[in-house]
Amino acid sequence: xxxxxxxxxxxxxxxxxxxxxxxxxxxxxxxxxxxxxxxxxxxxxxxxxxxxxxxxxxxxxxxxxxxxxxxxxxxxxxxxxxxxxxxxxxxxxxxxxxxxxxxxxxxxxxxxxxxxxxxxxxxxxxxxxxxxxxxxxxxxxxxxxxxxxxxxxxxxxxxxxxxxxxxxxxxxxxxxxxxxxxxxxxxxxxxxxxxxxxxxxxxxxxxxxxxxxxxxxxxxxxxxxxxxxxxxxxxxxxxxxxxxxxxxxxxxxxxxxxxx
Amino acid sequence: xxxxxxxxxxxxxxxxxxxxxxxxxxxxxxxxxxxxxxxxxxxxxxxxxxxxxxxxxxxxxxxxxxxxxxxxxxxxxxxxxxxxxxxxxxxxxxxxxxxxxxxxxxxxxxxxxxxxxxxxxxxxxxxxxxxxxxxxxxxxxxxxxxxxxxxxxxxxxxxxxxxxxxxxxxxxxxxxxxxxxxxxxxxxxxxxxxxxxxxxxxxxxxxxxxxxxxxxxxxxxxxxxxxxxxxxxxxxxxxxxxxxxxxxxxxxxxxxxxx
Ligand SMILES: Nc1ncnc2c1ncn2[C@@H]1O[C@H](COP(=O)(O)OP(=O)(O)OP(=O)(O)O)[C@@H](O)[C@H]1O
Ligand SMILES: [Mg+2]
Numbered sequence: 233x234x235x236x237x238x239x240x241x242x243x244x245x246x247x248x249x250x251x252x253x254x255x256x257x258x259x260x261x262x263x264x265x266x267x268x269x270x271x272x273x274x275x276x277x278x279x280x281x282x283x284x285x286x287x288x289x290x291x292x293x294x295x296x297x298x299x300x301x302x303x304x305x306x307x308x309x310x311x312x313x314x315x316x317x318x319x320x321x322x323x324x325x326x327x328x329x330x331x332x333x334x335x336x337x338x339x340x341x342x343x344x345x346x347x348x349x350x351x352x353x354x355x356x357x358x359x360x361x362x363x364x365x366x367x368x369x370x371x372x373x374x375x376x377x378x379x380x381x382x383x384x385x386x387x388x389x390x391x392x393x394x395x396x397x398x399x400x401x402x403x404x405x406x407x408x409x410x411x412x413x414x415x416x417x418x419x420x421x422x423x424x425x426x427x428x429x430x431x432x433x434x435x436x437x438x439x440x441x442x443x444x445x446x447x448x449x450x451x452x453x454x455x456x457x458x459x460x461x462x463x464x465x466x467x468x469x470x471x472x473x474x475x476x477x478x479x480x481x482x483x484x485x486x487x488x489x490x491x492x
Numbered sequence: 493x494x495x496x497x498x499x500x501x502x503x504x505x506x507x508x509x510x511x512x513x514x515x516x517x518x519x520x521x522x523x524x525x526x527x528x529x530x531x532x533x534x535x536x537x538x539x540x541x542x543x544x545x546x547x548x549x550x551x552x553x554x555x556x557x558x559x560x561x562x563x564x565x566x567x568x569x570x571x572x573x574x575x576x577x578x579x580x581x582x583x584x585x586x587x588x589x590x591x592x593x594x595x596x597x598x599x600x601x602x603x604x605x606x607x608x609x610x611x612x613x614x615x616x617x618x619x620x621x622x623x624x625x626x627x628x629x630x631x632x633x634x635x636x637x638x639x640x641x642x643x644x645x646x647x648x649x650x651x652x653x654x655x656x657x658x659x660x661x662x663x664x665x666x667x668x669x670x671x672x673x674x675x676x677x678x679x680x681x682x683x684x685x686x687x688x689x690x691x692x693x694x695x696x697x698x699x700x701x702x703x704x705x706x707x708x709x710x711x712x713x714x715x716x717x718x719x720x721x722x723x724x725x726x727x728x729x730x731x732x733x734x735x736x737x738x739x740x741x742x743x744x745x746x747x748x749x750x751x
Binding site: 286290291310311314317321323325334337338 | 642645649652653665
């Protein structure tokens with residue numbers, strides 16, 4: 233297979249300074265996503281995962297390091313990218329339908345086509361009949377699905393997803409994971425996926441990075457060599473457990489080291 | 493039970509009003525207070541009834557000034573607040589002046605406007621615009637500065653242009669602030685118009701009041717006051733109605749869950 237680098241983060245360091253205080257958040261983190269590859273990042277809370285994703289989206293400028301997209305240096309440059317922030321950021325003044333339509337309106341798609349695409353996707357995300365609801369009238373899980381739907385409508389072949397399934401119940405979560413794998417299989421978009429869940433990382437990914445506690449550093453990298461398409465039952469196969477053990481250990485080691 | 497209490501609460505104010513009016517009527521008639529000092533409610537009611545078409549005529553003129561001034565103020569405030577949000581230097585230069593300008597009493601400026609623009613509709617409109625402008629501008633500036641930068645970031649990842657960001661993020665998120673300002677402006681605006689008419693005008697509620705005052709027809713003055721209060725209330729309700737229409741996401745949808 234001809235592997236091409238879609239996204240490459242090289243030696244990213246970042247600090248936040250609030251007033252006098254300087255908080256190092258990322259320390260020399262490097263990672264890459266090949267074209268069509270599904271890559272997850274696992275790490276303890278507060279290790280700088282969301283910060284890393286914002287840097288990858290070009291919304292923050294790293295203190296040190298480079299971001300390459302399709303081989304071009306894009307450090308600190310905002311651009312069209314399927315970025316889904318951790319807080320859903322659905323606009324409270326827009327209905328679900330209007331929220332989801334934003335990327336299409338921004339891309340200047342004509343009204344009829346926009347409407348048709350939304351109509352087609354609402355049931356896919358389990359939001360049928362809720363198109364006219366405002367975010368405040370929806371459950372946390374529905375909002376998250378709505379935000380994911382909005383993200384998927386951004387016409388970019390790179391998706392940056394920040395814990396998109398965190399607020400969902402196990403069943404919905406599984407359905408959406410499967411759904412994500414299915415469309416990912418169709419379109420082969422490249423995905424950088426942040427998660428807290430080891431199972432989710434293994435089930436979805438081609439490769440998983442583990443980063444340490446703050447300041448986040450590269451700790452571990454694991455290729456997940458489970459053939460696709462993956463059914464739900466892979467989660468109870470020996471290879472799956474094997475990866476799970478490795479990742480659990482990597483996370484535990486680095487969390488323990490960090491607290492020392 | 494709750495409902496009954498609510499009804500009782502809702503009735504408390506009107507009942508007290510009725511009581512006050514009755515007491516007023518009683519005192520003015522039994523103590524024979526001269527009518528030019530304090531007319532009784534019944535005399536005021538008669539004055540209101542007899543002069544109704546004249547009052548409506550003058551109100552129309554005042555309303556035109558109020559609406560004209562309010563629309564002018566809204567337009568200016570919106571443009572200025574957007575510009576201040578867009579260019580920081582403009583905000584730094586202009587915002588303090590805006591705040592200080594508020595301590596200039598409108599009475600001090602009104603004669604100037606009259607000298608410049610004569611006694612017609614224009615100076616009245618300008619006075620109304622002046623009193624409405626400040627609460628609108630300050631609230632809009634505040635509203636725009638409260639926009640969540642992360643939502644703007646998100647729009648950037650969709651490569652949204654400035655116009656789309658403005659209409660889908662900045663304007664709607666500043667809307668509650670705008671309506672807060674507009675409610676304040678609505679209460680000021682009628683006052684502004686009447687002050688303008690007191691100083692110089694040919695017609696309007698302010699002129700009607702002046703004439704009533706000069707001829708010691710106090711009951712007519714009271715009738716005009718009632719009309720002014722009614723106008724202010726109606727304007728306030730109008731703002732609330734517009735708010736209701738403009739912000740559908742803020743309508744209460746959970747009401748039938750309560751009780
Ligand atoms: N805008 C900010 N200003 C100052 N500090 C910040 C800011 N955003 C994040 N931080 C700090 O940076 C650190 C990393 O935050 P980040 O959101 O990247 O972590 P995370 O790995 O995504 O955590 P979680 O898994 O809980 O979402 C945290 O300690 C946080 O307090
Ligand atoms: Mg995070």
